[in-house]
Amino acid sequence: MKDILRLRTSLSEEIESALNEQIKREAHASATYLAMASWCDRHGFEGSAGYFYEQAEEERRHMLKIFKYVSDLGGNAVSPEVANVQQEWDNFRSVFEQALENEIAVTQAINRIVGKCHQVQDFTTVTFLQWFLNEQIEEEFVARRALELFDVIGEEGVGTFTIDKQIPKIKYEGDATE
Amino acid sequence: MVGKQAVSEVYSTINGKVLQDNRDYRFILEWQGESSTLKLPCFFGLKRRLDAIDIEQMLNSPSACHDVEIFSSCGCDRCFVLTIPEILELRNLLNGARVMLELNSIIYERLYRPVLS
Numbered sequence: 001m002k003d004i005l006r007l008r009t010s011l012s013e014e015i016e017s018a019l020n021e022q023i024k025r026e027a028h029a030s031a032t033y034l035a036m037a038s039w040c041d042r043h044g045f046e047g048s049a050g051y052f053y054e055q056a057e058e059e060r061r062h063m064l065k066i067f068k069y070v071s072d073l074g075g076n077a078v079s080p081e082v083a084n085v086q087q088e089w090d091n092f093r094s095v096f097e098q099a100l101e102n103e104i105a106v107t108q109a110i111n112r113i114v115g116k117c118h119q120v121q122d123f124t125t126v127t128f129l130q131w132f133l134n135e136q137i138e139e140e141f142v143a144r145r146a147l148e149l150f151d152v153i154g155e156e157g158v159g160t161f162t163i164d165k166q167i168p169k170i171k172y173e174g175d176a177t178e
Numbered sequence: 179m180v181g182k183q184a185v186s187e188v189y190s191t192i193n194g195k196v197l198q199d200n201r202d203y204r205f206i207l208e209w210q211g212e213s214s215t216l217k218l219p220c221f222f223g224l225k226r227r228l229d230a231i232d233i234e235q236m237l238n239s240p241s242a243c244h245d246v247e248i249f250s251s252c253g254c255d256r257c258f259v260l261t262i263p264e265i266l267e268l269r270n271l272l273n274g275a276r277v278m279l280e281l282n283s284i285i286y287e288r289l290y291r292p293v294l295s
Contacts, residue, residue, distance in 0.1 A: 001183070001186035001188075001198055001200060001282055002198070002200045002203070003282055003283050003286040003290075004198060004200075004203050004218055004279070005218070005279045005280065005282070005283050006283045006286060006287075007203070008203070008218045008219075009218075012280075013222065013276065076219055076222070076223075
């Protein structure tokens, strides 16, 4: 009996399913960042809106990267449904709290997939996901630093205006991903 | 399982059987006397569709419309009308077939391909 399963795809059903879940998460993250950009625009935080528009694009690129990987390996990449995207936040700070929570959730989800890949000895996917884990170091750093600005600058007086100006300037200059 | 038969049996239950067509790289699902030919993605699509059925909801619902599940799957020329025991048996058949296919892959990986390389 021919090994049709392996001839058709290099991905196990379990890993394919986990990667499709991650595609969904990245798409949801992209949509959430877009909603955050809209909220910031509505409330006059132009700098932060620009930052979130860029983040939305980046999450979409991440989604496409995984999508193409699944397809390239002969798997079934599923175009994700995006629903229940939060549109409103209580205040400026809570937008960034949510952004950091989302990034942490994404990191943990990728870690879980890497764990599964080790279990089934899918080292090709482990190598592929290594790029995402490195990327998450930067993503979490930037989201955490943005939140820190609220404590460092303070929200009184021109505080929120200054924070909004500083957000787009945050850069990760560490060498952890090099 | 490494062999050159045109059609090999993958897994069977009382009412069904999954066969592999080694020439056309397709699967033949025999279920309650009827036969359907499926490509590999469609085979797994059918399995996913079947796994997504909420048995608990069917069991708890007093409505007669929840006594059977009617569905078709992309790439399969058949419309299934299944009761709960039939859903469970068909799930068992497709899951069993999947396990056998994975076992076949393991046999190839451990015994057959090392000889080739």
